[in-house]
Amino acid sequence: MKKIMIIEDDPTIQKELSKLLENSGYQSMILENFKEAKKEILKNAPDLILLDINIPYMNGEALLQNLRKESNIPVIMVTSRNTEIDEVLSMSYGADDYITKPYHPTILLLRIEAVLKRANASVDVITYKELKINLKKGVIEKNQKEIYLTKNEMIIFSYLLNNQNRIVTRDELMTDLWNNEEYINDNALTVNISRLRAKLKEVGYEDAIETRKKMGYILL
């Protein structure tokens, strides 16, 4: 389980953010001692840090600069400062991404996932049961049988795969699609999911994607 550290001084955001992360399958921890921020980070060695700019004692940018001298832990700046200058500065200090408040929680999760993937040298081929999924080629493969997925189908399938055994809402799938510049509507999402099901049926996984009424889908 990936460990994410929240560096943020507002207690409500701390609480809700950590709840969001835990619900999405991450382990979250909240930095309490801002005075010894760098020490705490290095001691706990998180996989990723969500860092606010306006924090006590030292601002987030300075902390980031300081941290980069010793560590390459991925850092996403999460802040209400929203000028281009702030963003360019943070990125030049070594941030991996920059998100402004208020953010859409699903988008935050997608960005976290993307940064973690980049940090762990992305994998091109993943497996699901006896199925090999080649993300780059857009192909699923079983016993030498190859089936091509469209870009949309692949986005949906890999999102379900990354969140296996958890109910995924239609909104999450939609957000991921729109995040990949596929601006489709509700009907198109339904069509894409039934096409994906048909393709999975061809390789013998007819009931892999289950519909949970009024909640979403789950990949079993």
Add this chain to the structure above:
Amino acid sequence: MKLKEYLKDHLLFLLFFFFLLGILFLLQNAFKCNQSLIFATLILLSFSLIITLLFDYIRKKKFYNSLLFNIEHLEESYLVLETITEPTFYEGKLLYQAFYDINKSMLERVEKYQEGMIDFKEYIEMWIHDVKIPLSSLTLMAHNYQNQLDKSFLEQLRRLDNSVEQVLYYVRQESVEKDYMIKETSIKKVLGKVALRNKDDLLEANIDFLIEGEDALVLTDSKWLEFILNQIINNSIKYRKIKIASYIKVSIEEKEEKVIIHILDNGIGIKSSDLPRIFDKSFTGENGRIQRKSTGMGLFIVKNLCQKLGHKIKIDSIENDYTKISLIFSKNSYFDVLK
């Protein structure tokens, strides 16, 4: 400065002079002076008068003419003092000093207001950052408890966020300092952010969001561009037609000299009589009156931001048919050279 007016101004002096000249003539005649001497005195005296007056006139004309000319031709006429040299004659010196004092007191006053504006701007920016913290908390809470909350809860939060942001950009476009940073920006990337922000509203309203054309790089501030596009797309959502298949079509057109983004919708359009004033401050027009929620500030701010960034914006619409807004970015060869 006109000679006639100048002489009129010295009328009393002239009348008195000629009166004295007359008396002198009569006196010299009464004392039976030599006729030639009488005429010589009169001519010499008249001549010296003309020389003195002419010299004075030319000196003053030079000063006043350049003063008046500069006031008329300067865009900010209060700067006129910087453009003229201090005159050599007494009245001019007095005037110059008076101008100097007036200027100084005005500048002090303006500076006081400017300081007030800057303080106010800083306060507003700080206030907006403060507001964004509970806004973030609420958004997170709405997501964490989404089973228990209605979808319109999030919609209201988005509305709040958009209004707050409009204030932020209003303050930024009014301020004198440079709050932006120009760099090469991918249009599709910015469009993606705007699309994601409006995703729920677009889906809720059943509006198809389409993008056409290849991505292009433009020189702009990506945050400002995001705000501009967000305002335009918000308008398209707000003024859509009910009960038809709505769409918003964004097309990117790259030409040799410029890049154009067209944002076309098939909404209720704008009355042709409202079109020329659509970018005016607080202008709401027919559509604004129908919707009643309009402040008339959105497009005004958009236009000002475009002006600051050096982009052009055009609007074209037919009532009950479509609205098309075009943003035009010129390509600057100077930056190509730098690369």
